[in-house]
Amino acid sequence: MEEDVRLLRWENRTxxxxxxxxxxxxxxxxxxxxxxxxxxxxxxxxxxVIGAAWAGFLxxxxxxxxxxxxxFGVRYVATHLLDTVVLLLPLLRPLRAVEIYQVxxxxxxxxRMSLYGRVIAYAGMAALLxxxxxxxxxxxxxxxxxxxxxxxxxxxxxxxxxxxxxxGYGDVTPVTVGGRVIxxxxxxxxxxxxxxxxxxxxxxxxxVFAREGEVPPGR
Amino acid sequence: MEEDVRLLRWENRTxxxxxxxxxxxxxxxxxxxxxxxxxxxxxxxxxxVIGAAWAGFLxxxxxxxxxxxxxFGVRYVATHLLDTVVLLLPLLRPLRAVEIYQVxxxxxxxxRMSLYGRVIAYAGMAALLxxxxxxxxxxxxxxxxxxxxxxxxxxxxxxxxxxxxxxGYGDVTPVTVGGRVIxxxxxxxxxxxxxxxxxxxxxxxxxVFAREGEVPPGR
Amino acid sequence: MEEDVRLLRWENRTxxxxxxxxxxxxxxxxxxxxxxxxxxxxxxxxxxVIGAAWAGFLxxxxxxxxxxxxxFGVRYVATHLLDTVVLLLPLLRPLRAVEIYQVxxxxxxxxRMSLYGRVIAYAGMAALLxxxxxxxxxxxxxxxxxxxxxxxxxxxxxxxxxxxxxxGYGDVTPVTVGGRVIxxxxxxxxxxxxxxxxxxxxxxxxxVFAREGEVPPGR
Amino acid sequence: MEEDVRLLRWENRTxxxxxxxxxxxxxxxxxxxxxxxxxxxxxxxxxxVIGAAWAGFLxxxxxxxxxxxxxFGVRYVATHLLDTVVLLLPLLRPLRAVEIYQVxxxxxxxxRMSLYGRVIAYAGMAALLxxxxxxxxxxxxxxxxxxxxxxxxxxxxxxxxxxxxxxGYGDVTPVTVGGRVIxxxxxxxxxxxxxxxxxxxxxxxxxVFAREGEVPPGR
Numbered sequence: 001m002e003e004d005v006r007l008l009r010w011e012n013r014t015x016x017x018x019x020x021x022x023x024x025x026x027x028x029x030x031x032x033x034x035x036x037x038x039x040x041x042x043x044x045x046x047x048x049v050i051g052a053a054w055a056g057f058l059x060x061x062x063x064x065x066x067x068x069x070x071x072f073g074v075r076y077v078a079t080h081l082l083d084t085v086v087l088l089l090p091l092l093r094p095l096r097a098v099e100i101y102q103v104x105x106x107x108x109x110x111x112r113m114s115l116y117g118r119v120i121a122y123a124g125m126a127a128l129l130x131x132x133x134x135x136x137x138x139x140x141x142x143x144x145x146x147x148x149x150x151x152x153x154x155x156x157x158x159x160x161x162x163x164x165x166x167x168g169y170g171d172v173t174p175v176t177v178g179g180r181v182i183x184x185x186x187x188x189x190x191x192x193x194x195x196x197x198x199x200x201x202x203x204x205x206x207x208v209f210a211r212e213g214e215v216p217p218g219r
Numbered sequence: 220m221e222e223d224v225r226l227l228r229w230e231n232r233t234x235x236x237x238x239x240x241x242x243x244x245x246x247x248x249x250x251x252x253x254x255x256x257x258x259x260x261x262x263x264x265x266x267x268v269i270g271a272a273w274a275g276f277l278x279x280x281x282x283x284x285x286x287x288x289x290x291f292g293v294r295y296v297a298t299h300l301l302d303t304v305v306l307l308l309p310l311l312r313p314l315r316a317v318e319i320y321q322v323x324x325x326x327x328x329x330x331r332m333s334l335y336g337r338v339i340a341y342a343g344m345a346a347l348l349x350x351x352x353x354x355x356x357x358x359x360x361x362x363x364x365x366x367x368x369x370x371x372x373x374x375x376x377x378x379x380x381x382x383x384x385x386x387g388y389g390d391v392t393p394v395t396v397g398g399r400v401i402x403x404x405x406x407x408x409x410x411x412x413x414x415x416x417x418x419x420x421x422x423x424x425x426x427v428f429a430r431e432g433e434v435p436p437g438r
Numbered sequence: 439m440e441e442d443v444r445l446l447r448w449e450n451r452t453x454x455x456x457x458x459x460x461x462x463x464x465x466x467x468x469x470x471x472x473x474x475x476x477x478x479x480x481x482x483x484x485x486x487v488i489g490a491a492w493a494g495f496l497x498x499x500x501x502x503x504x505x506x507x508x509x510f511g512v513r514y515v516a517t518h519l520l521d522t523v524v525l526l527l528p529l530l531r532p533l534r535a536v537e538i539y540q541v542x543x544x545x546x547x548x549x550r551m552s553l554y555g556r557v558i559a560y561a562g563m564a565a566l567l568x569x570x571x572x573x574x575x576x577x578x579x580x581x582x583x584x585x586x587x588x589x590x591x592x593x594x595x596x597x598x599x600x601x602x603x604x605x606g607y608g609d610v611t612p613v614t615v616g617g618r619v620i621x622x623x624x625x626x627x628x629x630x631x632x633x634x635x636x637x638x639x640x641x642x643x644x645x646v647f648a649r650e651g652e653v654p655p656g657r
Numbered sequence: 658m659e660e661d662v663r664l665l666r667w668e669n670r671t672x673x674x675x676x677x678x679x680x681x682x683x684x685x686x687x688x689x690x691x692x693x694x695x696x697x698x699x700x701x702x703x704x705x706v707i708g709a710a711w712a713g714f715l716x717x718x719x720x721x722x723x724x725x726x727x728x729f730g731v732r733y734v735a736t737h738l739l740d741t742v743v744l745l746l747p748l749l750r751p752l753r754a755v756e757i758y759q760v761x762x763x764x765x766x767x768x769r770m771s772l773y774g775r776v777i778a779y780a781g782m783a784a785l786l787x788x789x790x791x792x793x794x795x796x797x798x799x800x801x802x803x804x805x806x807x808x809x810x811x812x813x814x815x816x817x818x819x820x821x822x823x824x825g826y827g828d829v830t831p832v833t834v835g836g837r838v839i840x841x842x843x844x845x846x847x848x849x850x851x852x853x854x855x856x857x858x859x860x861x862x863x864x865v866f867a868r869e870g871e872v873p874p875g876r
Contacts, residue, residue, distance in 0.1 A: 154396065154399075158399050158403075161399075161402070161403040161406055162387065162406070162824075163824060165385060165406040165407065165409060165410050166385050166387075166604075166822060166823050166824045167381075167382060167385045167386075167387035167406050167409070167606075167824075168387045168389070168605075168606065168819065168823075168824035168825045168826045168827075169381075169387045169388070169389030169392045169608070169826070170387075170389040170607070170608055170825070170826030170827040170828050171389050171392045173826045173828045177811065180811075180815050180818075183818070184815075184818040187818055187819070187822040187824050188822065190822060190824070191822050191850075191851060191854055192854065193410075194410060194413070194414075194851070194854075194855060195851075195854045195855035195857075197410055197411065197413075197414045198413060198414035198417045198636065198855045200414075373615065373618075377618050377622075380618075380621070380622040380625055381606065381625070384604060384625040384626065384628060384629050385604050385606075385823070386600075386601060386604045386605075386606035386625050386628070386825075387606045387608070387824075387825065388606045388607070388608030388611045388827070389606075389608040389826070389827055390608050390611045412629075413629060413632070413633075416629055416630065416632075416633045417632060417633035417636045417855065419633075592834065592837075596837050596841075599837075599840070599841040599844055600825065600844070603823060603844040603845065603847060603848050604823050604825075605819075605820060605823050605824075605825035605844050605847070606825045606827070607825045607826070607827030607830045608825075608827040609827050609830045631848075632848060632851070632852075635848055635849065635851075635852045636851060636852035636855045638852075
């Protein structure tokens with residue numbers, strides 16, 4: 001009981017700093033990948049920032065395991081899967097923006113977003129973040145690879161659009177093993193986003209339908 | 220209160236003229252892109268028509284902001300997102316045809332379309348309008364580009380079919396930055412159309428199912 | 439009232455003959471397209487059979503318009519859209535097999551298929567019929583075209599699989615205008631089939647869920 | 658009645674052995690396809706193991722037909738379709754792991770998985786098993802084929818990712834008839850997985866929505 005209170009207090013206090021740290025992480029990674037012309041010292045600094053940010057995320061994770069009063073192990077990882085995924089993929093951390101926005105709204109005593117608004121805000125931000133960080137990661141793997149078709153960051157962004165929507169023209173595709181592993185992950189996310197979009201629409205439609213009390217034409 | 224009445228009166232009065240203006244806009248844009256052989260003066264006239272139509276849409280938007288009695292700003296744009304999108308993309312304006320058809324039906328005291336009928340009418344018209352204007356826009360970007368695979372308007376239409384259905388063979392693909400930006404927009408629309416189709420079907424099926432009171436075979 | 443009885447009697451009587459005629463039509467079309475080595479007289483006979491079958495479908499359509507006691511026109515076509523589509527695309531006629539199977543089951547006083555069984559039977563048969571007749575039609579358009587990638591009937595079947603599932607590798611694609619028009623139609627059908635599959639699954643799942651009275655883990 | 662008891666007892670007793678046999682089958686097939694350098698005798702042994710495992714599955718099927726007290730025939734195959742499919746495709750047998758896990762949980766008197774947990778566990782394991790065995794089967798067909806683009810097992814895995822998510826870049830595609838038949842089967846499975854994912858999400862969302870008693874913003 002007391003542990004839950006302390007855990008909650010910790011989470012409330014670290015919410016904003018961790019969100020800012022997530023943005024710093026993303027920015028440092030983006031500059032590291034995209035800025036070719038920087039001197040070696042600058043890249044070393046960026047890598048240090050990335051490492052420090054990640055150390056911060058790890059620290060937060062460890063503190064929360066401790067405060068939860070449970071033993072760390074397979075069971076903990078299984079029940080806190082999302083936290084663990086976000087620890088390993090800090091690029092997704094800015095997704096917390098939706099939660100923070102809601103907290104801010106509540107403090108101002110304004111109505112919170114509707115369910116559909118939240119789903120669409122999450123799916124949209126997830127698509128943007130996944131797309132941006134996926135394009136960065138694939139570009140880092142592919143540039144310089146022989147016979148690569150993804151040669152500029154613009155190509156990488158175009159490839160991400162094709163992939164997340166499952167269109168898949170195939171005019172630009174990853175050719176390295178690292179690029180393909182990232183691609184496989186993005187494809188699975190594309191499926192999930194598709195599910196979020198179609199599922200939201202279906203539920204919304206059914207609700208409208210039920211409210212209007214209409215009887216469909218029948219077969 | 221009074222403002223709402225005046226806004227409603229304005230919307231009722233401008234409904235038909237704006238719809239016609241939307242068709243004029245679309246037709247002028249299509250002729251401008253497709254008619255190569257026209258003299259320069261004709262193209263100048265078409266561009267003037269396009270500009271005038273868009274000025275009309277802007278005027279309507281401004282009047283409605285005024286009549287709504289609210290201040291224009293981020294909040295207004297957020298709550299009237301669809302209006303703002305249609306202002307920036309007047310090619311979607313003929314979608315209003317579905318609304319107008321319904322108003323006409325009501326005046327004739329005929330039953331209005333069912334929910335599914337409306338969803339399918341919207342999705343179908345949206346697909347046609349998006350497809351046609353997307354094909355025009357991509358064709359305008361791609362023709363003349365070196366190494367372009369979209370060389371005729373027929374290629375552009377074929378490419379739009381592949382894209383909106385998320386099939387994506389990749390035999391013809393945009394190669395210019397402008398073409399790819401338009402393509403990314405069309406892909407996202409393709410996802411939404413997919414959601415509309417699958418969502419409608421799912422809801423309709425569930426309703427039929429519930430009415431027949433059938434018990435599914437169970438797992 | 440009396441007209442409805444006469445219409446129903448007509449439909450009951452012509453059900454089986456029209457179904458057989460649909461199979462004859464499909465078989466004659468398939469042999470006409472696939473059998474290269476036949477003498478010209480055989481092809482002429484096949485075309486005569488196709489024409490005769492289609493004349494039979496037209497006759498049935500006209501009789502039903504008459505018996506319905508309504509005037510033929512845009513309104514009639516709109517309310518009997520499916521009948522009109524089947525008149526123009528007799529290759530879909532064998533879909534009636536599902537209805538006939540149900541009538542047979544009822545006569546034997548056996549329980550009719552469940553809703554999901556019917557949806558899956560329809561979607562499965564529709565996919566097979568659309569796939570087979572689409573492959574025939576595209577193969578007829580593409581063979582002999584310069585630079586065609588669909589060169590054998592096997593290629594056409596492979597291309598149909600890619601298209602109906604919206605995978606779209608693009609290793610074989612239609613290059614003629616006729617082939618692309620047929621392809622566009624098949625792509626739209628692919629979307630609808632996808633909707634049928636995902637919609638059925640969603641509804642079935644919701645029903646199971648509701649019956650078990652489970653409360654989901656919540657977000 | 659008595660037959661049902663005997664059938665149930667048989668199924669309880671053979672559950673674990675058959676599951677282990679399924680894993681053995683999968684492992685032997687994987688080693689047979691992937692290990693090029695093995696001497697001929699090793700491959701003969703692996704084929705013997707595969708044959709023996711399949712004979713075990715056939716024996717189980719025959720015993721269950723007998724114990725069910727029904728005559729074997731079209732009707733039996735139709736009502737036990739899943740069993741028959743698993744007999745012909747023993748690579749799917751490890752899917753039973755989900756059932757076994759649930760039985761174990763019940764014995765330990767722990768709460769069973771929620772419906773969504775089960776659907777996601779099934780869909781995830783089905784995707785992994787189908788992907789792995791599909792990659793093996795296509796690789797076996799394609800390697801050595803002239804003009805093949807799937808040349809390594811890595812290519813085959815990459816191709817499976819593209820196919821199950823319906824992205825379909827087309828940079829690697831099967832060129833043999835055998836490979837294309839397997840591909841067609843995998844595509845259909847891809848559609849079904851898509852349906853499982855989107856359907857689950859839709860149902861879950863609707864339930865959350867109904868519980869929160871929210872009224873959507875309305876159109």
